[in-house]
Amino acid sequence: MKVLTPREIVSELDKYIIGQDQAKRSVAIALRNRWRRQQVPRDLRDEIAPKNIIMIGPTGVGKTEIARRLARLAESPFLKVEATKFTEVGYVGRDVESIVRDLAELAVNMAKKQEQEKVKSKARELAEERLLDMLLPKRKEEVREEEGEKEKILEVVRVDSAEKSSTREKLRRMLRDGKLDKRYVELEVQDTQLPMVEIFSSGGMEEMEFNIKEVFGNLFPAKKKKRRVKVPEALEILFQEESQRLIDMDKVIEQAVRMTEQNGIIFLDELDKVAGSESGYGPDVSREGVQRDLLPIVEGSTVITKYGMIKTDHILFIAAGAFNVSKPSDLLPELQGRFPIRVELDSLSEEDFYRILTEPRNALITQYRALLETEGIELHFEDDAIREIAYMANRVNEQMENIGARRLATIMEKLLDEISFEAPDMEEDLVTITRETVSEKLADILEDENLSRYIL
Structure with a gap:
């Protein structure tokens, strides 16, 4: 860092x-x-x-x-x-x-992620090898009946081994190129579900929950269940398993405490x-x-x-x-x-509200534009409209409980409620929000103070 x-x-x-x-x-x-x-x-x-x-x-x-x-x-x-x-x-x-x-x-959790990054490449290799073993299972050796045929059998095995090696490499290339992504494999994964135990206790007893889980984890043998998953998901599951094996948890805990x-x-x-x-x-x-x-x-x-x-x-x-x-x-x-x-910290002014709507990377206007872009609609706010929203947020905060910038989210949601609902069925691909639009949508609510308390 x-x-x-x-x-x-x-x-x-x-x-x-x-x-x-x-x-x-x-x-x-x-x-x-x-x-x-x-x-x-x-x-x-x-x-x-x-x-x-x-x-x-x-x-x-x-x-x-x-x-x-x-x-x-x-x-x-x-x-x-x-x-x-x-x-x-x-x-x-x-x-x-x-x-x-x-x-x-x-x-x-942070220390574990850092350690996972260090063993990432090794874990990927091991996971890939395990997946290739599943895709290309080993043949069972024929039962040797006669001692004299040992050399012949060894020769056959050697040839098979060479063929298998080339097939394995082809599979590896296909796996890396994504050509096997639609294939399914059957995996044995550990069933992490433990017996349900609820503890009702006074303060200071949170640790008991962990101790109970550890006790049950040791009492009951680890159960395995079979899952049929696609190759990319199987690779990820195997990667997580190999990462866990490669990580030294004692070192992780020591680093986490520090x-x-x-x-x-x-x-x-x-x-x-x-x-x-x-x-x-x-x-x-x-x-x-x-x-x-x-x-x-x-x-x-x-x-x-x-x-x-x-x-x-x-x-x-x-x-x-x-x-x-x-x-x-x-x-x-x-x-x-x-x-x-x-x-x-200072209370927010009308100018602050305007800046909050326009300047930050995660500004509300930026968020709503991105959301409606997914429906193929370009949302455009005129500058006067943004200033009107800021004015209204400031006014409502003065009239009622001052909840700061959170008021902007309430006003924006009320303002864009109809557009958000109709967006999938709208034919036009450009929607412009003007000052008149803002006044028309929110003026009635602002005038009725009792209504404002419930809606804004």
């Missing part, structure tokens, strides 16, 4: 996210600091703690999108979780240590929902308990996973929340201290 500078990270984020420059700068510096820490002397490396971040801003302004894009840039184990899914230990629900276990699972501890990133969304005063009863009773359970993980502790002990001292935590009811100061003082970087 190419190590990106903070400026390059911000530049990559700019391709998908409009505005929020300060938040982009903060995550870019945090990501670069992971690399910087690896370059310092070992005795000092362990002392450098990650600078965790809290992103504060209303919904739909880009907090989650920044985290999602950062994960792709980092090529590190990355997990997005919502704080509201967790409960204090002792209550029914998931405990916060399962976050680290899930992160370790992701790291193992990746989790040194490069892991956890994005903790909806943190504001577990902040606030304690009610003492009812559904919010474990809010502060979740914070207390989060504290040791963020500070640095050791979590038991099925892959061994994992230290959380150098995992980077990026938290996010609207904090419109509670404030960051409502969090436990110790937890506040573990998130030294606070970034406030």
Whole structure:
């Protein structure tokens, strides 16, 4: 992986996210600091703690999108979780240590893929040989009745072997040229289904599920079932089997644990929902308990996973929340201290909505154009129409709940509903969306505020 500078990270984020420059700068510096820490002397490396971040801003302004894009840039184990899914230990629900276990699972999958890339060519060769064995089965040797005929039999076998070799090479060429793609072969594959066992337990018992699977896996012998598949699919199944055999799982797990501890990133969304005063009863009773359970993980502790002990001292935590009811100061003082970087994201303006519709690589207008192209329809938006959509999104956000850029998706879906439905039967191959089209489709809904609440 190419190590990106903070400026390059911000530049990559700019391709998908409009505005929020300060938040982009903060995550870019945090990501670069992971690399910087690896370059310092070992005795000092362990002392450098990650600078965790809290992103504060209303919904739909880009907090989650920044985290999602950062994960792709980092090529590190990355997990997005919502704080509201967790409960204090002792209550029914998931405990916060399962976050680290899930992160370790992701790291193992990443490490396994990296190892698969290394053995790819060897596994392909072995899979090809096994497939050729199926397409060209070996002949059973004739029962030798007389000792004196040994030399004669050996000579016949030698000739057969030469013929078989040339036939095998012909088959190999046909296989590589795709001439055998429509042929079927019968494969024996392992049946991975295990007895169905459901476990109802309190927090902290997620690992039991894995242990039960391992126990049943050892109790029952591996069952094989026959499948009749086409040659390309058979080649892929055999490739996966050979890859598994060639990969050293001990090495994979060792690498995954190291990746989790040194490069892991956890994005903790909806943190504001577990902040606030304690009610003492009812559904919010474990809010502060979740914070207390989060504290040791963020500070640095050791979590038991099925892959061994994992230290959380150098995992980077990026938290996010609207904090419109509670404030960051409502969090436990110790937890506040573990998130030294606070970034406030701006609310989106009408101009921001216009840019979101037109500039990013995954802009909504680009997506709808691509979808309707599959029906042979070219969708054209006039500039005035795009500005009208941005104006309406901004207006609805001001009148009702501000849900940020998510409002654009609702408006676009309502605007193009009829075209999307009629597209397969339409004769014209060019559809132009004008400002009048937008006003005509959405004006009535905007005028009736009660209707707007349900539709937009």
